Amino acid sequence: MQCATVDVPRDYAAPGKGTVKVALARIPATDRKNRIGSLLLNFGGPGAPGAASLADSAKFFADLGERYDLIGFDPRGVGHSEPVSCGGPQQADEEAIPDAAALLAALRALARRCELASGPVLPYIGTENVSRDMDVIRRVLGDEKLNYLGFSYGARLGAVYAAQFPGSTGRMVLDGVDTLTAPLAERALVSTRAQQRALDNFLSWCAHQQDCVYGTNTRTAKEKVAALVTRLDEEPLVGEDGTYLTGQVAAVAMGNALYSQQTWPALAEALASAERDRDPAGLLQLSGPLIPPPDDEDQDAGPGTVPADNALAALAAVNCADDPDRSRDKADPAVVEQELLDMEGEFLKASEIFGPRQLMTVLACYGRPAGTDFIRKINHPGAPRMLLIGTRGDPATPYEWTEETAERLGSAVIVDHKGEGHTAYAASSCVKEYVDHFLLDGRLPSGTRSCPAEE
Incomplete structure (x- = not known):
C-alpha cells in the first residue's frame, strides 16, 4: 500500500x-x-x-x-x-443535570469546547x-x-x-x-423503527435456536427484552471491573450487534447471561467503548497523532454540517423540553428499547451552527x-x-x-x-x- x-x-x-x-x-x-x-x-x-x-x-x-x-x-x-476533537467526552451527563435549561447550557458549552479543540478545520x-x-x-x-x-x-x-x-x-x-x-426528528424516528424491526427479526431467529433465553414465542420475547432494559435502568448490573450495565447501555449493545447477522449468536448468549446469571459481561462487550478514554497525553503527542475521540467528534461535526434544521439559536428551554415531550410518545410507540436514546439525538447538535x-x-x-x-x-x-x-x-x-x-x-x-x-x-x-x- x-x-x-x-x-x-x-x-x-x-x-x-x-x-x-x-x-x-x-x-x-x-x-x-x-x-x-x-x-x-x-x-x-x-x-x-x-x-x-x-x-x-x-x-x-x-x-x-x-x-x-x-x-x-x-x-x-x-x-x-x-x-477534529472535542477534547474529551461528548455526552452531557443528563442524570446529573437538574433541568432543561442546564442541559441546553451544557450542550452549548460542549459545542464551544469542540470548536476550541478542533482548530480552524471544524x-x-x-x-x-x-x-x-x-x-x-x-x-x-x-x-x-x-x-x-x-x-x-x-x-x-x-x-x-x-x-x-x-x-x-x-x-x-x-x-x-x-x-x-x-429532517432530524423524522430521521431519528425512522431509525428507531428500523432498529426495532431488526431486533424483531433477531428474536424470530432466536426463537428457532436451541435454548433461546426467551423461548419460542416471539411476541412475549419482545416484552421480555423491553422489561430487561427497564429493569436495568432501575437496577444496573455491575461487572467485575465495576462497569455498570444500564438499560440504555444494553440498548446500545443490542443495536451494535444487529449491524451484522454474524453477531446474532453472541447477542443471544449475552442476553441469556444477563437474564439467567445476572452477568453483564457479554452485553458490556457488545456495547463497545461509549466514551473514549482520557486522552490528555494524546492531545499533546505532536503531529500525526489522532485524538482518541476523533471518530465521535467527526461523526457529530459532519452530521451537523449536513443538516440545515440544526442551529446555534438559543431556543427557550421550556419550548425545547415541550417539543421533546410531544415527540416522546411516538418514539416509545416505535420502540420502548431504542426510542429514548434516539429521541435525545434530536439535541445532538444544539449549540452548533445550522448546516447546508x-x-x-x-x-x-x-x-x-x-x-x-x-x-x-x-x-x-x-x-x-x-x-x-x-x-x-x-x-x-x-x-x-x-x-x-x-x-x-x-x-x-x-x-x-x-x-x-x-x-x-x-x-x-x-x-x-x-x-x-x-x-
Whole structure:
C-alpha cells in the first residue's frame, strides 16, 4: 500500500484561507495490463478513516483490485486529515443535570469546547466539502471520471458528489443508502423503527435456536427484552471491573450487534447471561467503548497523532454540517423540553428499547451552527445511472431510504437485498456479483433486482 497526502482548499469559497492535508492510501491494480483506473472507497461513519480501513479489508476487495487501483482516504477532519476533537467526552451527563435549561447550557458549552479543540478545520467539515475534495483526488489520480464504492455514510457522500459533479461521475455504487431529505426528528424516528424491526427479526431467529433465553414465542420475547432494559435502568448490573450495565447501555449493545447477522449468536448468549446469571459481561462487550478514554497525553503527542475521540467528534461535526434544521439559536428551554415531550410518545410507540436514546439525538447538535441545505435540495442531478443497494433488515439505513434516494437521484438501479444487517456487499454473494459486474464490466440491469437472504 502506498501512502500520500493531497492539499485541498480549507474553504472552497475563499481559497486564500489556507489548505487541508487529506491522507490517501493506494493499493495498485494487480492486473496492470487491464487496469480500468482508480476506485475510490468510503467505508462509512461519518468518522471512519479510509486509509486504515482499506489496509484492514484489502483482501476482501481483491477481485476489484485486479483492475482498479483501490483508493482509501481520510475525509477532512478524520484520521490523519487534520482530525477534529472535542477534547474529551461528548455526552452531557443528563442524570446529573437538574433541568432543561442546564442541559441546553451544557450542550452549548460542549459545542464551544469542540470548536476550541478542533482548530480552524471544524467550520469547513461536512459532506459538501468532502465531495469537492474527492474531485480534487480524482484529478490528482489522473482519472477522467470518479469510480466509487461507498458504504452507509459513504452512500450519502457518493450521492452528493453525483449532484455536484454529474459530468465527472463514473461507475458509482452506494450500499446501505442514507437519507438525503429527512429532517432530524423524522430521521431519528425512522431509525428507531428500523432498529426495532431488526431486533424483531433477531428474536424470530432466536426463537428457532436451541435454548433461546426467551423461548419460542416471539411476541412475549419482545416484552421480555423491553422489561430487561427497564429493569436495568432501575437496577444496573455491575461487572467485575465495576462497569455498570444500564438499560440504555444494553440498548446500545443490542443495536451494535444487529449491524451484522454474524453477531446474532453472541447477542443471544449475552442476553441469556444477563437474564439467567445476572452477568453483564457479554452485553458490556457488545456495547463497545461509549466514551473514549482520557486522552490528555494524546492531545499533546505532536503531529500525526489522532485524538482518541476523533471518530465521535467527526461523526457529530459532519452530521451537523449536513443538516440545515440544526442551529446555534438559543431556543427557550421550556419550548425545547415541550417539543421533546410531544415527540416522546411516538418514539416509545416505535420502540420502548431504542426510542429514548434516539429521541435525545434530536439535541445532538444544539449549540452548533445550522448546516447546508444543498443535500436536501438534490433532485435528479443528471448523473449517469448508478447502483444502489438496500437491505430489508438494515438497522441503520432502512430500505425505504434506498427507494427515496433512488427517486431523488433519478438515475439509479436498486438491488433489493432480502437479508439482515447493515450493508450487503460483504453479506451477500448475489449483491457482490451485481456490484462487481457493474464496476468491472459496466453492466447495469434495469429496474429493481432482488437478492435473497443467505444463511
